[in-house]
Amino acid sequence: MRDYSLPIEIHDLTVSYQKRPVLYGVDLEIEEGSLVGVLGPNGAGKSTLIKTVMNMIKPNGGYVKIFGKSPKEGIKRIGYIPQRESIDWDFPVTVFDVVLMGRYGHHRWLGRIGKEDRRKANECLEQVSMLPYADRPIGNLSGGQQQRVFLARALAQESAVYLMDEPFAGVDAVTEKAIVSILQGMKNQGKTLVVVHHDLSSAKEYFDQLLLLNMRKVAFGPIAEVYTHELLQKTYGGKLTVLSEMATETARNSHA
Amino acid sequence: MITKIKILGILIGIFASHQLLEAKQIGSETQLDWFVQAERFLRMDDPSIQRVIVGCLIMGVSCGLIGSYVVTRRLSLFGDTLSHAILPGIAVGFIWSGTKDNYSIFVGAMIAGFLGVSCLSVLKKFTKINGDSSLGIVLSAFYAFGICLLTRIQKVGYSDQAGLDSFMFGQISSFSTQDLCGQFFTLLLIGLFIFFNYRQLLVSGFDFQFSRSIGIPSELLQYGLWILISFCVISSLQMVGVILVSAMLVIPAATASLISKRMNTYLTLASILGAIAGFVGAFLSFLGKNLPTGPLIVLVAGSFFALVLFLQPQKGILFQWLRLRSENSRIAIENTLKAAFQILESRDFQETEISSQEMMRKRGLSSAEVQRETLNLINAGLATKSTLFTEDTQLLPQTNLTLTPKGWEYSCKIVRNHRLWELYLTNEAEYEPDHVHEDAEKIEHVIGEKTVRKLEKLLKNPRTDPHGKLIPSMTDIQQGHFSLKS
Numbered sequence: 093m094r095d096y097s098l099p100i101e102i103h104d105l106t107v108s109y110q111k112r113p114v115l116y117g118v119d120l121e122i123e124e125g126s127l128v129g130v131l132g133p134n135g136a137g138k139s140t141l142i143k144t145v146m147n148m149i150k151p152n153g154g155y156v157k158i159f160g161k162s163p164k165e166g167i168k169r170i171g172y173i174p175q176r177e178s179i180d181w182d183f184p185v186t187v188f189d190v191v192l193m194g195r196y197g198h199h200r201w202l203g204r205i206g207k208e209d210r211r212k213a214n215e216c217l218e219q220v221s222m223l224p225y226a227d228r229p230i231g232n233l234s235g236g237q238q239q240r241v242f243l244a245r246a247l248a249q250e251s252a253v254y255l256m257d258e259p260f261a262g263v264d265a266v267t268e269k270a271i272v273s274i275l276q277g278m279k280n281q282g283k284t285l286v287v288v289h290h291d292l293s294s295a296k297e298y299f300d301q302l303l304l305l306n307m308r309k310v311a312f313g314p315i316a317e318v319y320t321h322e323l324l325q326k327t328y329g330g331k332l333t334v335l336s337e338m339a340t341e342t343a344r345n346s347h348a
Numbered sequence: 349m350i351t352k353i354k355i356l357g358i359l360i361g362i363f364a365s366h367q368l369l370e371a372k373q374i375g376s377e378t379q380l381d382w383f384v385q386a387e388r389f390l391r392m393d394d395p396s397i398q399r400v401i402v403g404c405l406i407m408g409v410s411c412g413l414i415g416s417y418v419v420t421r422r423l424s425l426f427g428d429t430l431s432h433a434i435l436p437g438i439a440v441g442f443i444w445s446g447t448k449d450n451y452s453i454f455v456g457a458m459i460a461g462f463l464g465v466s467c468l469s470v471l472k473k474f475t476k477i478n479g480d481s482s483l484g485i486v487l488s489a490f491y492a493f494g495i496c497l498l499t500r501i502q503k504v505g506y507s508d509q510a511g512l513d514s515f516m517f518g519q520i521s522s523f524s525t526q527d528l529c530g531q532f533f534t535l536l537l538i539g540l541f542i543f544f545n546y547r548q549l550l551v552s553g554f555d556f557q558f559s560r561s562i563g564i565p566s567e568l569l570q571y572g573l574w575i576l577i578s579f580c581v582i583s584s585l586q587m588v589g590v591i592l593v594s595a596m597l598v599i600p601a602a603t604a605s606l607i608s609k610r611m612n613t614y615l616t617l618a619s620i621l622g623a624i625a626g627f628v629g630a631f632l633s634f635l636g637k638n639l640p641t642g643p644l645i646v647l648v649a650g651s652f653f654a655l656v657l658f659l660q661p662q663k664g665i666l667f668q669w670l671r672l673r674s675e676n677s678r679i680a681i682e683n684t685l686k687a688a689f690q691i692l693e694s695r696d697f698q699e700t701e702i703s704s705q706e707m708m709r710k711r712g713l714s715s716a717e718v719q720r721e722t723l724n725l726i727n728a729g730l731a732t733k734s735t736l737f738t739e740d741t742q743l744l745p746q747t748n749l750t751l752t753p754k755g756w757e758y759s760c761k762i763v764r765n766h767r768l769w770e771l772y773l774t775n776e777a778e779y780e781p782d783h784v785h786e787d788a789e790k791i792e793h794v795i796g797e798k799t800v801r802k803l804e805k806l807l808k809n810p811r812t813d814p815h816g817k818l819i820p821s822m823t824d825i826q827q828g829h830f831s832l833k834s
Contacts, residue, residue: 146561167563174557183420183554184605184614193551197562202544229609230554249562 097159099124099253099284100145104154107137107144114140117154118309122286124252127279129299130288133328136306138288139175142255145286146172158253168197171251173242173259181231187241188226191217194248209248216247220274236267243271253284260289272298292324382635389634396523397634403528404626404645407584408600410535411593412622413542414580415601416615417573421553425480428594429487430574431581433464435494435590438515442501450526454582461578464490494590518589518642527586534583538576542615545569550611587626588642599649600625603656606663625649679793681728684721685759686766686792687711688731688751693818701734701748722749730755760820765792767813768803774814775807781814 102120106113114137122128130138143149145156147163158166171194194216195209217223220240230238239259246254260268275285275298286303289295295302302318304310304327311318311327392398418427437460441453464486471482498516542549552559552566559566577597584593604617629645658665687710691702707718725731729752736746751759769788773779779787795803804810804821813819 143557146557148557148560167561170561172558172561174555174561178557179555180420180422180553184609184611185550185554186610189550189610190554193555193558196547196551196564201548205547245558 097124098122098157099159100286101157101160102141102145102154103157105141105144105151105156106153107140107149107151109140109149113152114307115144116308118305120303120309120312122284124284125279125282126284126301127275127299128284128286128301128303129295130286130303130305131290131292131295131327132305132310136327138305139257141305142172142257142286142288145255146170169252171246171249171254173246173254173256175257176235176238176261181238183230185230186226187217187222187228187230187233188213190230190241191244191248194245197249212250213244213248216244217241219247220244220270234264235262236264239263239271240267243274247274247278251283254278254286256285256287258288258290260291268294292328295319385635386631389631399525399528400523400630400634401627403523403531404587404630405623406528406531406535407587407596408622408624408626409619410531410538410580410622411584411596412600412604412617412619413538413615414573414576415597415599415622416604416611416618417549417553418577418597419601419605420611420614421573423573423577424594424598425483426574427577427581427597429468429483429490430461430464430578431590431593432487432494433490434458434460434578434582435491435515436460436497437494438585438590439494439497439501443497450524450530454530457582457585458578460490460494461581465574491590515585516589516591517640518585518587518592518645523586527583531583534576534579537579541572541576545572546611549573587630588645589640592642592646595646596622596625596649599646599653603649603653606653606656606660621649621652625652677724680721681724681730682758682762682793684711684725685730685751685755686762688749688755689759689763692751700750702750704747704749707749719747722747725749725755730758762792764820765795765800767817767819768800768807768810769795770815771807771810771813771819772803784814 098121100120100122102118105115105118105120107115114135118141130141132138140149144151145158145163147156147167156163159169191213192205192209195205195212198209199205214223214226217226220243222237222240222244225233225237225241230241233241239262243259246256259271263271275287279285279300287299289298296315296319299315301312301314303312304318304323306327311323388394389397392401415427418424434457437456437458438453439456440460441449441456444456445452467486468482471477471485472479475482477485548559548564548566549569551562552564552569556566580597581593584596588596600622601614601618603621604614608614608617625645625648629648630641632648633639633641633644656664659667661667684707687707688702691706691710692699704715704718704722707713707722708715711718711721713721722731722733726733731752732750734748734750736748766788769791770781770784773784773787774781809821810819811821
């Protein structure tokens, strides 16, 4: 029996980048209120998976459902923190402006950003202890501070589901701890969080569930079941490279 | 930047002399000299002048507004390419209609611009050529083609090809009411576009992925911007010409980027700067007859950029230079005070006066330099001077320096900073005692009271430095346990 209120349901998802397959037939069902870490080597398709759920990349096969609806409809219920590299840090916006962007999704095209939105933005900045920096240009902050601001923006979105692409990249140890505790708090409020992560050792402490990904879904489940030598070996070890080689080969042939 | 100002100065000089010659030649008609001409421009009762002024202002505002998006989205080279790519379109439009008909030229330019952008995306999709290289390729190829066509038109000799040159360099004399309408229309479009999409443009410019995640059609907005950039470029051609129009997109906005930290001030500043540049440039070109308007407008905009770069608070070159200067003079004063302390220390603090000869020896400076340093101390209220006349008239009168209480306290502090740091380096950072002096020479001037407190605590209020010399402590200094006999 299928439960239609699942926040994220992925069925037989295949995605290609410029004809090179990146994800092969991935099935995934994420329950409400889970804190999921996505682990896998470089080029395993972690970001691609996130972007496909966000409806930024069109899949070649299979489907994504968000609360039982198509991604296009469901997208408004998802908050998103993109990878650091995709952001223009020299852009003339202040910290407060950035957090306020989290409220844009709640308004129609020409809807006014009101007092309530500003109050919310302030509150979220306070929550990540960045309120004193509200008027600073975003480019003036350190990497860790910037990441806190992005977390505040995500909080301001008040979404039910959050997808975060490497929120711990370029972050100092103190900020990393702070972010983790905020993520835990969000989970306790019943939010669903999917977080791409790059560090194997800390993943065990940070998340409840793990998705091991390397073009294929290697494993998905509670830490205790998934964080095993065998499965990690399978994810990071060499056996799946044949898959990757074949993918490149396929791409080359289709060009010719 | 300074050279730009210089160039402007020279140019103004050239106009002036040029005008003198000109005035002689056309003296029979109306005796127009510089000031009369300027007055005529500023009184604005001539309809053609009114038109030009309004046109320049509108162009400046449009370019400033859309340029803000060009600069923040790193589309500068794209704007440049677009402006060059439309040249063949202008020529074809001209051939099509046989006259300088704005409508067909506009259509031709838009089509050429579209083709240029299409070429770019084809290159991007099917080759591995870098973005900037493909921009360069499209820019120069289209431009070369455009020049060929224009030359052809001039050779064939169409009836009304006189205004065609203005597309290359910009010429306000051929600026018509129709051109003005085109500019007004462009400004209206740009204004409406920004007004209705301000928030969406903000978020998609800053964080493209996120903007898409909240359902903003960011690609569409980008296309909208491209179209408006083309509109702005085409309508500005009469003023600044094909070659320099991208400068109007970039320079006012880049100037704004130096000072504004939010998009709304960015837009305001860029449009004001653009408008002023347009106005002043047109004014200058009106004074110096037959001088192309475009380069002048761009030069004025460039000068503004240079001025802002030079004068802006905190980061400006002038500000930094002043700060460096005051810093350096403070360091010089502190070094003199330290030398004074050491001289007094060498006499076990039994005397208070320091002769300039001693100072020269200690600092390794010439007598003139020591005199200047002494004067600086006196001006800062840190020392007093007494002059002794010796009986021997052959010798110069001897100048002696005495530290005031304020100067004494200051000198103690500097010496304390120096020796405390040396001790810290040897004790905590495990430096050899003979390695620490150089570093302490720099640190003593920048270490703050807060760090000093921390060091004192860390080192348990030490009394002697690694070389066995006294470290004067703050309580000693303030409570007078350790003072000069006077």
